Amino acid sequence: MNRIARIVACLAPVLLLGAVAWAGDTDPIYRVPDQTLVDIVDAPPTPWASLSPDRETMLLVEQPSLPSIAELSDEELRLAGYRINPRLFGPSRSRPDSGLELLDVASGKKRDVKGLPENVRLDNPTWAPDGSRVAFTVAAEEGHELWVLDVKKAKASRLTGPVLNLCAGASPEWSADGKSVYCTVKPENLGAAPVENRVPTGPVIQENLGEKAPNRTYQDLLTNAFTEMQFDYYFTSQLARVDLSGKLSRLSEPLVIDSFEPSPDGNYVLVQSIHRPYSYLVPAERFPRTVEVLDTKGARVALVADLPLHENVPIAFGSVPTGPRDHAWRNDAPATLVWVEALDGGDAAAEAEKRDRLFVQDAPFTGEPRPWLDLDLRYGGTQWGTGDVALVSTWWWATRRTQTFIASPDRPQNPPVLLWDRSWQDRYSDPGNPVMDRNAWGRQVLRLDGNVISLTGTGASDEGDRPFYDTLDLVTKETKRHFRSEAPYYERPVVPIGNGQVITRRESVDEVPNYFVRDLRSGDLRQLTHFPHPSPQLAGLTKELVKYTRADGVPLTGTLYLPPGYDREKDGALPCVMWAYPTEYKSADDAGQVRDSPYRFDRVGWWSPLLFLTQGYCVLDDPSMPIIGEGDEEPNDTFREQLVSSAQAAVDYVVERGVAQRDAIAIGGHSYGAFMTANLLAHSDLFAAGIARSGAYNRTLTPFGFQSEERSLWEAPEIYFSMSPFMHAEKVNEPLLLIHGDSDNNSGTFPMQSERYFDALKGQGAVARLVMLPKESHGYRARESILHMLWEQEEWLDRYVKRDVRSEEPASTR
Numbered sequence: 184m185n186r187i188a189r190i191v192a193c194l195a196p197v198l199l200l201g202a203v204a205w206a207g208d209t210d211p212i213y214r215v216p217d218q219t220l221v222d223i224v225d226a227p228p229t230p231w232a233s234l235s236p237d238r239e240t241m242l243l244v245e246q247p248s249l250p251s252i253a254e255l256s257d258e259e260l261r262l263a264g265y266r267i268n269p270r271l272f273g274p275s276r277s278r279p280d281s282g283l284e285l286l287d288v289a290s291g292k293k294r295d296v297k298g299l300p301e302n303v304r305l306d307n308p309t310w311a312p313d314g315s316r317v318a319f320t321v322a323a324e325e326g327h328e329l330w331v332l333d334v335k336k337a338k339a340s341r342l343t344g345p346v347l348n349l350c351a352g353a354s355p356e357w358s359a360d361g362k363s364v365y366c367t368v369k370p371e372n373l374g375a376a377p378v379e380n381r382v383p384t385g386p387v388i389q390e391n392l393g394e395k396a397p398n399r400t401y402q403d404l405l406t407n408a409f410t411e412m413q414f415d416y417y418f419t420s421q422l423a424r425v426d427l428s429g430k431l432s433r434l435s436e437p438l439v440i441d442s443f444e445p446s447p448d449g450n451y452v453l454v455q456s457i458h459r460p461y462s463y464l465v466p467a468e469r470f471p472r473t474v475e476v477l478d479t480k481g482a483r484v485a486l487v488a489d490l491p492l493h494e495n496v497p498i499a500f501g502s503v504p505t506g507p508r509d510h511a512w513r514n515d516a517p518a519t520l521v522w523v524e525a526l527d528g529g530d531a532a533a534e535a536e537k538r539d540r541l542f543v544q545d546a547p548f549t550g551e552p553r554p555w556l557d558l559d560l561r562y563g564g565t566q567w568g569t570g571d572v573a574l575v576s577t578w579w580w581a582t583r584r585t586q587t588f589i590a591s592p593d594r595p596q597n598p599p600v601l602l603w604d605r606s607w608q609d610r611y612s613d614p615g616n617p618v619m620d621r622n623a624w625g626r627q628v629l630r631l632d633g634n635v636i637s638l639t640g641t642g643a644s645d646e647g648d649r650p651f652y653d654t655l656d657l658v659t660k661e662t663k664r665h666f667r668s669e670a671p672y673y674e675r676p677v678v679p680i681g682n683g684q685v686i687t688r689r690e691s692v693d694e695v696p697n698y699f700v701r702d703l704r705s706g707d708l709r710q711l712t713h714f715p716h717p718s719p720q721l722a723g724l725t726k727e728l729v730k731y732t733r734a735d736g737v738p739l740t741g742t743l744y745l746p747p748g749y750d751r752e753k754d755g756a757l758p759c760v761m762w763a764y765p766t767e768y769k770s771a772d773d774a775g776q777v778r779d780s781p782y783r784f785d786r787v788g789w790w791s792p793l794l795f796l797t798q799g800y801c802v803l804d805d806p807s808m809p810i811i812g813e814g815d816e817e818p819n820d821t822f823r824e825q826l827v828s829s830a831q832a833a834v835d836y837v838v839e840r841g842v843a844q845r846d847a848i849a850i851g852g853h854s855y856g857a858f859m860t861a862n863l864l865a866h867s868d869l870f871a872a873g874i875a876r877s878g879a880y881n882r883t884l885t886p887f888g889f890q891s892e893e894r895s896l897w898e899a900p901e902i903y904f905s906m907s908p909f910m911h912a913e914k915v916n917e918p919l920l921l922i923h924g925d926s927d928n929n930s931g932t933f934p935m936q937s938e939r940y941f942d943a944l945k946g947q948g949a950v951a952r953l954v955m956l957p958k959e960s961h962g963y964r965a966r967e968s969i970l971h972m973l974w975e976q977e978e979w980l981d982r983y984v985k986r987d988v989r990s991e992e993p994a995s996t997r
Contacts, residue, residue: 213252213967214974219720219797224249224789224969226717230284232698235314236621238288238680240334241698241711242317244308245282249789249966255958261403262414264466265350266928266960269376269417272369273327273349276960279304283317285337288680288700291711296332298339305330307354311361312625316427318355318364320347329355329366329425342429343368348420351441351467359449359624362427367420370437377412384408389463396495397887397895401466402928411461415439418467422454422481434481441472447624448517451484451546452477453510462494469493474510476520476548485548487520498887498895500580501531501561507542513592514567514626518546521555523562531561531580538562541575543592555595560586566617567592568629568636572657574617575599583608583769589657602657608773614662615640615653618679630679634658639676642667647728648780650675652685652703665703673782674701686711690784692726718787723747724796728781729803731836734828738775741806741833743842746796751841757801758985759843761833761870762792764856765808765826767818767891774809789969790962792851798977799985801842806833808859819892822906826859827867834869847871849984851976854878854932854961855890857921861908861940864915872918872983874976877932877961880940881909885931912943918950920979922972924959932961952979 215221228246235242259275260267268275281303283296299305304322311317317332326345332338346368347355355366387407405411422435422443438456445452454477457470474487493504503525513519521543527535539562542552560577563585567573570593578585585607588599605612615638619627630637634657642649650673652666666685668674674689683704690696698711716722725745733739741761749757768774787793792802808829812818818825830850837843850870852860857878864873882889882903886896896903904910923937934955941953954975956968963969 213971215970216974216977217798220794220973220977221970223718223720223787223794223797224966224973229695229714229717229786232286232712233308233310234288234678234686235310235334236312236625237314238678238686240314241286241288241686242308242310243284243286243293243712244280245284247279247281247304249969250964252958252965252967255965255968260413260417261928262410262417262467263405263461263470264401264403264468265352265418266403267350267417271322271326271345271349272347272417273322274352276964277306279306279322280308281305283308283332283339285334286711288686288711291709294337296337296339307349308332309355309357310625311357312359312621312623313361315361318357320349320355326369329364331364331427342425342427343431346431348418350418351420351439353420353440353442356443356445357625358424358445359447361625363424365422365424365443365445365452367440367443368423368431368433370419370421371433373416377409377416379409387463394495396464397498398464398494398496399498399887400885400889400931400933401464402930402933404466405461405463407463411459414461414467418457422452422477424479434479435477441467444512446512446518446546447514447622447626449624450479451518452479453487453512453520455510460492462492464494465492469496469504474507484546487522487544487548497530497532498893499530499532500888500891500893501578503529503561505529509562512626513543513565514624515569515573515622515628516545516567516592519592520544520548520552521565526557538579539577541565553595555592556588556590556599560584565590566619566629567626568631570594572629572631572634574602574629578607582606583773602660606770606773608768608770610641610643610773610776610778611645613640613643614638614655615642615651637679638662641675643776643778645777647777647782648673652676652679666701668782671782673780673784674699676701691782692724692784693722695784720797721747721785721787721793724793725749726781726785728777728779729836729840730777731832733832737771737809737811739807739809739829739832740777741836742779742781742804743837743840744793744796744802744804745842746799746801749801756838756841756844757799758847758849758980759801759803759837760792760795760849760851760980760984761803761806761830761837762851762856763806763808763830763833763859764852764854765810765829765859767810767812769811769813769818771809771811771813774807774811778807779805789973790853794973795976795980798981800980801837803833803837803843806830817892817894817902819902819906822902823862823866826862827869830863830867830869847984849873849980851875852878854929858908861915861919862906864917864919865908865911866914868916870917872920872979874920874922874979875937876922876972877924877927877929877937878921879932879936880907881936882907884933884936889931909940909943912940912949913947915944915947915949915951918952918979918983919944920952920954920975922954922956922975924961924963924968925955925957926959927961929961950983 230243230245233242266275285294308319321328327347329343348369418439421433441455443454476485488507507522510522526537537557539558541555544552560579563576563578575588583606587603590599591597618630618637620630638653642651649668677686679685700709727743729743810818838845851874853876857875860873860875921937944951
């Protein structure tokens with residue numbers, strides 16, 4: 184008996200007994216799945232890497248295993264779109280790191296970092312401009328501390344006590360000379376936190392005097408005067424500078440600082456702070472704010488802008504607030520501010536020849552700002568190089584169009600030259616991303632050799648992604664290819680280090696990603712890191728990029744996985760799990776392009792459907808579910824028809840391949856994938872069961888648009904009704920498992936979405952189960968929650984998808 188057959192046979196008596204015990208099991212205790220799944224979930228994550236500005240040292244940052252539900256149950260406040268830990272004055276749902284190592288690029292030798300606290304929880308590692316030190320924060324018992332790592336000595340030391348305020352997410356920044364660190368700290372004489380009066384002083388009142396102010400659905404908003412007081416208390420901070428001896432100098436008055444950025448030359452600091460009046464309709468990013476330039480002693484040099492509350496930004500995709508926005512320093516100049524202003528009233532639905540205008544202003548900021556560029560599309564960002572070369576990107580949602588121009592910031596009279604003009608959904612035409620270097624100020628600038636820039640990209644093609652390293656002459660527009668990943672590896676260039684060498688990240692189906700030094704001239708490879716395989720239980724799995732066609736001729740792809748040791752001749756067709764996520768397109772050609780690579784290593788985390796391989800299932804991961812609307816047609820006009828057609832093609836493919844049983848296929852997804860799952864169960868009979876995690880099922884609860892749908896409920900009521908599984912609960916005749924975090928903060932996926940949908944299914948007599956995970960948000964974190972989720976999925980699929988060995992009928996038909 185082969186391995187797959189043994190799995191099914193051994194599980195059979197357990198499933199027969201377990202199905203009886205599990206049915207109706209609603210005890211409020213955490214369950215644990217098969218030990219194989221536990222071992223995979225508990226495997227330590229692979230460290231991530233950061234290279235020093237001088238390219239000589241690699242910082243390896245270790246990550247911890249999953250936190251406990253006790254840790255997730257620490258006090259949390261939800262204010263103006265933020266979630267914070269009031270004890271720590273920082274984010275409540277961050278993913279802190281657990282250790283540091285240093286690796287010498289030239290020799291490959293590693294050094295442990297000394298001086299770190301036991302069980303350290305560190306975050307925000309940031310290299311000094313010269314690469315001699317790394318600043319980072321540590322979450323101590325009473326709050327966040329500022330630490331610094333001396334790279335030469337491989338020793339970490341604490342600079343401050345728990346005085347940092349990280350509630351708004353403004354992480355520490357080095358000064359230009361690398362001798363001090365800017366940060367935000369709790370105000371002196373802070374006092375006690377506000378206490379809510381249990382006796383109301385009056386009602387909460389909002390008013391609109393006839394102005395149209397539609398808004399998307401937001402979570403965690405301010406709700407009353409007390410939450411405004413809390414926001415002021417926890418988000419008020421002072422800009423400070425800490426030198427390498429630990430001396431702390433407070434620079435600003437107490438402000439609700441949203442962000443700060445030192446100028447490249449180190450003489451100024453750009454500070455954005457929020458002020459009243461606040462709003463109960465939009466998050467803090469839309470609150471009134473002051474943009475100002477301070478000197479290094481904290482004195483105001485210039486008031487750049489005082490922006491009003493933005494409650495009435497149009498909902499058309501690509502709309503922006505009116506007035507100045509996106510203030511930043513020019514990276515290649517000592518102290519030049521850049522920002523953009525809308526020329527179309529900020530309304531993407533309005534007709535306009537020009538959409539945005541870029542402005543620049545040099546220190547000392549006393550002269551009038553200079554207009555630099557007028558843009559046909561919405562501003563997307565600038566990659567700075569020199570006074571003669573900057574790459575300015577624009578985009579437009581309705582057409583999925585993106586443009587990149589070569590512009591001269593020091594010569595605004597020179598018209599910009601179009602470099603690229605393409606659809607961002609056309610992956611095959613993607614020229615790649617410019618390679619950036621750090622200049623003497625530690626700022627990211629274009630890697631330039633005369634007129635030549637370097638490019639790296641995913642290299643999407645009909646045979647899958649094949650990353651590349653190119654150079655491009657900006658004058659002649661000629662491209663030269665220096666490297667392209669070759670099968671059976673997926674090798675991605677990360678950063679050049681000089682002498683024709685580049686650090687790459689190399690992996691294969693069975694080889695975990697590791698860092699190498701590749702000589703682009705000789706092709707020689709030298710391995711830098713040796714990370715182990717995190718899930719050896721799945722070593723030897725079969726992975727295949729598969730292609731098939733939808734009924735209307737649109738090419739589709741997916742990645743087919745078969746369990747280690749699977750033999751189709753001996754094992755026959757298996758029960759199958761499909762895990763998908765629909766995507767909208769404006770072009771059928773773009774929708775039919777191949778995505779991903781058949782040679783990538785798959786990190787199997789709690790979110791991965793590959794876990795089902797250990798239980799005897801085959802998996803079709805990410806089968807294409809394109810929703811296409813070309814020209815004046817909107818994709819969602821035929822959402823249901825296209826969705827079912829794509830699913831039909833995927834089912835037919837795996838069945839005709841002989842790897843899946845037609846009546847033993849499950850469909851599942853997370854977020855919009857959950858929405859997809861519920862729709863497929865309502866409008867087709869292709870699947871034996873479904874798993875829907877953290878989805879939205881009633882689109883009337885997101886009336887001003889959702890996902891890629893720009894129209895409101897009142898503009899397209901038939902679309903909202905047709906696409907809402909809640910409205911078709913009576914059609915669901917397959918078992919559906921609903922899982923949701925009871926603290927979901929994702930826009931639109933309120934926990935109520937799953938609760939009300941379950942009520943509707945129950946009212947219609949459907950087979951359904953609702954699991955609400957305490958303390959969990961849109962993505963799940965606590966070990967207990969994740970193991971319980973896997974237990975629920977395992978039990979659900981075993982009961983309703985796997986064949987019972989006593990009968991040839993699938994369990995779902997009995």
